[in-house]
Amino acid sequence: MPIQETDVRWVSRPKMGLAERLYLPAIVQGLGTTVKHMFRPKVTQQFPEERPQLPPNYRGVHRLNRDEQGRVKCVACYMCSTACPARCIDIVAAPAPPDWQKDGREKYPEMFVIDELRCIYCGMCEQACPCDAIELTSLFDLTGLSREEMMFDKEKLLSVFDQTASAGKDPIRTRAGKLSCASEPAN
Amino acid sequence: MHDFQLWPTILTIVIVFGAIQVLAAFLVYVERKVCAYMQMRIGPNRVGPAGLLQSVADGLKFLLKEESLPGQADKVIFILAPCIALTTAMLSFAVVPFGATDNPDAADYAGKYQFMIAPGIDIGILFIFAVSSLAVYGIILGGWASNNKYSLLGGLRSSAQIISYEIPLGLSILGVVLMTGSLNLERIIWRQAEQGILGWNIWYQPLAFLLFMISAFAECNRLPFDLPETEQELVGGYHTEYNAFKLLFFFLGEYTHMVTTSFLMVILFWGGWHFPGIASTESFPLLKLIVFAGKVTVMILFYMFIRWTIPRFRFDQLMGLAWKVLIPLALVNLVMVMVVKEFWPQQLWLLLPASVAALIGAAALTAAPEPRRAVVR
Numbered sequence: 001m002p003i004q005e006t007d008v009r010w011v012s013r014p015k016m017g018l019a020e021r022l023y024l025p026a027i028v029q030g031l032g033t034t035v036k037h038m039f040r041p042k043v044t045q046q047f048p049e050e051r052p053q054l055p056p057n058y059r060g061v062h063r064l065n066r067d068e069q070g071r072v073k074c075v076a077c078y079m080c081s082t083a084c085p086a087r088c089i090d091i092v093a094a095p096a097p098p099d100w101q102k103d104g105r106e107k108y109p110e111m112f113v114i115d116e117l118r119c120i121y122c123g124m125c126e127q128a129c130p131c132d133a134i135e136l137t138s139l140f141d142l143t144g145l146s147r148e149e150m151m152f153d154k155e156k157l158l159s160v161f162d163q164t165a166s167a168g169k170d171p172i173r174t175r176a177g178k179l180s181c182a183s184e185p186a187n
Numbered sequence: 188m189h190d191f192q193l194w195p196t197i198l199t200i201v202i203v204f205g206a207i208q209v210l211a212a213f214l215v216y217v218e219r220k221v222c223a224y225m226q227m228r229i230g231p232n233r234v235g236p237a238g239l240l241q242s243v244a245d246g247l248k249f250l251l252k253e254e255s256l257p258g259q260a261d262k263v264i265f266i267l268a269p270c271i272a273l274t275t276a277m278l279s280f281a282v283v284p285f286g287a288t289d290n291p292d293a294a295d296y297a298g299k300y301q302f303m304i305a306p307g308i309d310i311g312i313l314f315i316f317a318v319s320s321l322a323v324y325g326i327i328l329g330g331w332a333s334n335n336k337y338s339l340l341g342g343l344r345s346s347a348q349i350i351s352y353e354i355p356l357g358l359s360i361l362g363v364v365l366m367t368g369s370l371n372l373e374r375i376i377w378r379q380a381e382q383g384i385l386g387w388n389i390w391y392q393p394l395a396f397l398l399f400m401i402s403a404f405a406e407c408n409r410l411p412f413d414l415p416e417t418e419q420e421l422v423g424g425y426h427t428e429y430n431a432f433k434l435l436f437f438f439l440g441e442y443t444h445m446v447t448t449s450f451l452m453v454i455l456f457w458g459g460w461h462f463p464g465i466a467s468t469e470s471f472p473l474l475k476l477i478v479f480a481g482k483v484t485v486m487i488l489f490y491m492f493i494r495w496t497i498p499r500f501r502f503d504q505l506m507g508l509a510w511k512v513l514i515p516l517a518l519v520n521l522v523m524v525m526v527v528k529e530f531w532p533q534q535l536w537l538l539l540p541a542s543v544a545a546l547i548g549a550a551a552l553t554a555a556p557e558p559r560r561a562v563v564r
Contacts, residue, residue, distance in 0.1 A: 021550040024397075027497065034496040038224040046229070 054138045059121045061139040062114050062152070063160035063170075065132060071100065072158060073133035076109040080125035080134050088118035089125060112154040116142060137170040139163075199304050207280065211442035212242040214487065221491040252431035257333065260428060264332035269429065269436035272325025276443035279319040280304070282311045283450045286479055287460055287472035288373040301373065302476060311372040312364065316357055319406070319447065322440065323349040326408075329437070330425035341424030344502065348405055348412065351509040356402035358517035359395040362524040363388050363455050366535070376459030380467065387458040391535055394520050394542035396456045398513050403448040405509070407441060410494035412505060449486035457482055512549065519545050 019025050045052055054060075065073045076093035094110035095101075125134050137160060144150040152160075164170040216231065216238065223230025231238035256262060286302025289295075296307070308314060323346055330342020366388065367375045379386045389396055405412040421427070426437050453459060460466055460475035462482075500508065523541045531537055 018547070018550055021553050022547065023550075024546075030496045031492055034225045034492060037227055038221075040227050042224075042229050043227050044223075044229040046232075 054140070056138075058138045058140070059123045059136040061116065061137050061142050061160055062119070062125070062157055063135055063137050063164055064112060064154060064157040065135060065161055065165070066158065072108060072112075072154065073131055074109045074112060075105065075131055075133070076107040076112075077130060079128040079130060083124045083128035084119075085122060085124065086118050086120045088115040089113070090115075109154060112157065114152045114157065116150045116152050117147060135170070137164045195300060196304065199302075203280065203285065203304060204277065207277070207443055207446060208439065210446060211439050212246055214442050214445070215245060215438070216242045217487075218491055218494075221488070222495050225492075225495045246435070249431055249435040254431050254433075257335070257428045259334040261332040261334065264328050265428075266433065268325050268329035268332055269433040269440070270325075271328065272322055272440035273436045273443070275318050275321040275325065276440040276447065279315045280443065280447050280450075282308045282314050282372065283447060284372055284376065284454065284459065285450060285476075287470075287475035288376060290377045291371055291373050302472070303373070306373065307371075309369070309371050312360060312370045315447070315451065316353075319444065320349065320353050322444065325437070325440065326425050329429065333425070333428035335428055337422045338425050338427045341421045341427070344421075345408065345425060348408075348505060348509075351506060352402045352405035352412075352513075355398050355509060355513035355517045356406060358514065358521060359398035359402065360455055361517075361521050362392050362395045365521075365524050365528060366391060372454050376454055376461070379458040380461035383467075384458070384461075384463040387456065387461075389456045389458075391538040392456060392520070392524075392542065393539065394516065394546055396452070397546070398517050398520070399455070400452060401508075402513060403452065404490070404493065405505070407444045407448060407490075409445065409490060411497040411500055413499060445487065445490060446483070449483045449490065452486050453479065453482040457486075516545065516549055519549075 067073045074091075076091055078091055078093070081087075081089035081091050090111070090113040091109050092111035093107045096105040096108040100108060121136065123136050126136050139160070142150075219241070220230040220238075231241040234240040234244045256265065281304045284301065284303040284306075288301045288303060288306070289299050291307055301307070326345040326349075327342045330338040330340075330345070333339070363375065364370055367378045369375065369378075375388075379388060404410075423429075426434055429437060460479040462478045466475045466478040520542065523538060523545065527535060527537050527541070
């Protein structure tokens with residue numbers, strides 16, 4: 001639909017007074033603003049010394065949670081790697097060791113690798129996980145010297161858990177019971 | 188005429204050149220700090236205490252970088268351009284008094300040491316203007332020799348800008364020259380110092396000071412007028428192709444220019460080394476030096492405040508400001524000084540209200556109504 005003549009509203013520029021046409025008062029006013037800012041408290045965060053206060057739902061490096069007995073909680077259901085839009089999770093499942101099977105664990109991840117360089121930190125693996133085994137922590141400053149180094153395997157991810165779970169910043173967000181729903185024995 | 192003594196002169200040159208180079212490097216640090224504080228940041232604070240060695244690190248970075256010559260460039264002129272920029276900026280400082288100076292008319296003047304590389308030059312201001320306007324050659328040649336469209340456009344803009352602003356710059360100080368009756372900078376300071384704080388030219392020439400300051404900003408390519416190097420339009424302007432030491436030369440030239448114009452503003456309008464209660468004509472030279480340095484520091488800081496406060500002009504606005512506002516106002520100011528000097532030589536204070544009236548009058552004259560926007564049917 002074309003614009004009607006009645007829809008057009010003509011606006012003229014506001015008239016400038018003498019003080020505005022002098023321009024100097026406006027410049028002085030601007031200088032006042034900037035000079036005032038010089039004495040305001042600084043907002044700079046001096047990073048390596050001062051750590052940022054991240055929100056609790058910050059999505060940083062992943063970790064693989066452990067259960068009460070220190071075993072990896074993951075049941076190798078592949079739901080995280082299926083949900084992953086970046087396809088950065090690589091899991092190889094294997095039958096759980098015999099003593100794990102007593103607790104109803106059938107499978108466990110023999111290999112669990114996340115490519116931290118490929119990951120987009122969307123947190124969909126965390127949402128997909130049926131047994132709260134994978135979680136994103138608030139660690140954000142991960143660095144490495146090679147691409148291989150940034151492929152985090154199971155041990156590395158478990159060590160992230162050991163490092164963060166007790167630190168208080170990233171409590172285990174598990175809401176399920178002793179074992180998660182997916183690993184409960186069917187009866 | 189001042190006696191020429193070889194060794195004191197050489198010593199002065201060495202000290203002044205060293206001091207200016209260090210000062211220019213240090214000003215980069217101050218500039219960054221001022222900018223940071225205005226933006227509520229902290230600014231450089233990693234190299235040395237409070238980041239004071241940042242300039243040294245920057246200088247070393249410039250030194251250690253790879254020197255590169257673009258293949259399409261005119262090699263000789265490409266290298267010559269930054270040298271011209273720095274040399275002319277340095278050369279104009281030769282006749283600028285930077286500390287205590289004496290009355291050039293006094294009997295014992297010839298034997299005394301003056302804080303100035305070439306004392307007793309009767310065409311001081313003329314020399315400064317002649318040499319410092321050569322600095323535009325550095326920029327134009329740099330832009331031309333780079334053989335790059337952005338560089339050339341930057342150089343073109345710069346030449347248009349500097350030639351335009353040269354006129355109000357020169358016209359605005361004519362009033363001061365008329366009032367003193369001399370082009371000699373020492374004499375200009377002495378005349379002001381003799382009469383105390385009320386003798387400072389700023390009380391008689393506020394309009395001229397304003398015009399001079401605006402033109403000086405433009406001459407130094409400082410921010411409200413840094414059209415030659417607008418990043419959005421021209422990449423890096425005339426120094427797009429420059430790197431390492433040659434780029435450093437351009438920067439040094441620019442900052443030296445800034446220091447020189449700050450000195451000129453203090454000398455021409457703010458009484459030079461004179462300050463009531465601290466430094467009068469009889470005071471100890473060191474005291475005068477300190478007062479002078481203090482005033483110049485205030486001026487340089489003002490430069491920086493302006494830089495981080497006012498956004499850049501559009502190019503047609505820049506030209507409009509020079510030709511439609513500054514030049515007519517400078518001419519009006521000149522006529523006012525001539526009339527008052529001729530008819531009321533004892534009532535020089537008349538120039539203060541007259542200047543204010545001229546400024547307000549100029550603003551009132553722009554009251555031409557905005558063209559009504561016609562409704563096209």
